Amino acid sequence: MEVRAASVRGVGHRLNGEPRQDAYAIGLSPCGRYIAMAVADGTTAAPRAEMGAWAAVRAAVSLAGKLASEGNTLILAGREDLFHDVAEAIEVVGAVELDLDGPAVARELATTLVVATVATAPPHDAWIGRIGDSTAMILHEGRWERIFPANDGLISTSVTDTLPGQPQDVQQEVVRVGPGSALVLMSDGISGPLGDGKGDVGDLLAQTWAVPPPALVFVRELDFARSTCDDDRTAVVLWAPSADQAGPRAEGR
Numbered sequence: 001m002e003v004r005a006a007s008v009r010g011v012g013h014r015l016n017g018e019p020r021q022d023a024y025a026i027g028l029s030p031c032g033r034y035i036a037m038a039v040a041d042g043t044t045a046a047p048r049a050e051m052g053a054w055a056a057v058r059a060a061v062s063l064a065g066k067l068a069s070e071g072n073t074l075i076l077a078g079r080e081d082l083f084h085d086v087a088e089a090i091e092v093v094g095a096v097e098l099d100l101d102g103p104a105v106a107r108e109l110a111t112t113l114v115v116a117t118v119a120t121a122p123p124h125d126a127w128i129g130r131i132g133d134s135t136a137m138i139l140h141e142g143r144w145e146r147i148f149p150a151n152d153g154l155i156s157t158s159v160t161d162t163l164p165g166q167p168q169d170v171q172q173e174v175v176r177v178g179p180g181s182a183l184v185l186m187s188d189g190i191s192g193p194l195g196d197g198k199g200d201v202g203d204l205l206a207q208t209w210a211v212p213p214p215a216l217v218f219v220r221e222l223d224f225a226r227s228t229c230d231d232d233r234t235a236v237v238l239w240a241p242s243a244d245q246a247g248p249r250a251e252g253r
Helices: 011-016 049-068 082-097 103-108 190-194 200-208 215-222 243-252
Strands: 002-008 022-029 033-040 111-119 125-131 134-141 143-146 171-175 181-186 233-239
Touching: 002 022, 002 033, 002 215, 022 233, 033 181, 033 233, 049 082, 049 111, 082 111, 082 190, 103 200, 111 134, 111 181, 111 243, 125 134, 125 181, 134 190, 143 200, 181 190, 190 233, 200 215, 200 243, 215 233, 233 243
Parallel strands: none
Antiparallel strands: 002 233, 022 033, 033 111, 111 125, 125 171, 134 143, 134 181, 181 233
16 A cells, blocks of 8 residues: 655645645554544634644544554444544643633634544555545546545534534545555545546546655645635545555465
8 A cells, every 4th residue: 555645835825924724644553454544624714723733633643543453444433532532632732832721722723624544454444534624535547436425615614513612513434445546535625626526637636646656746736726726735645556466465465
């Protein structure tokens, strides 16, 4: 398996000299049997959204990796308490580093989050959970397949669809990352212009990400130019080996 990840400031934040509000994290579970990865998109209206996003991905990867180590990745299905634990981690950052109380943390560090754990051994089952409009898709043979409903690009306006606060609108799915497929976690800076994957952006990324590209190529294509699309962009992409790559290793075991 191979992973690429990058996060870039959008044109709007570059022109205004503002920080990037997206963040990502990647890690291995303690047993090494799962890859945990997360993408967060701090909400535009939150003054310290970049800190909320940073705290969210670090906590999510750590917690998801530990939970996956308890057994099979499928046990994570229904574990909405992971998002409550991430919310608490963000509140700690707000209280310790910014001296904010609970309601102020929810206003100033609000962020969306999508997190996944993927089995490192075939058949590469994956659990994916999200709150807000950061999302995940499967790229297979040049086609984009949605994992969650197509509400990407909508602005988060309630504490129920951002962290911290009381995360009530958590969506979860269990999927399989088949041979030669890629699992893509992304912020809405990508999912918005990507849409259903059938336009210019979808064609560009499907071609560039058909196989793991060199790191600089990955970043360059992530930073594509498109009118009115000036948001921060973050993606974590995990490729499962193709059938011919996986076969010899499986026989060797």
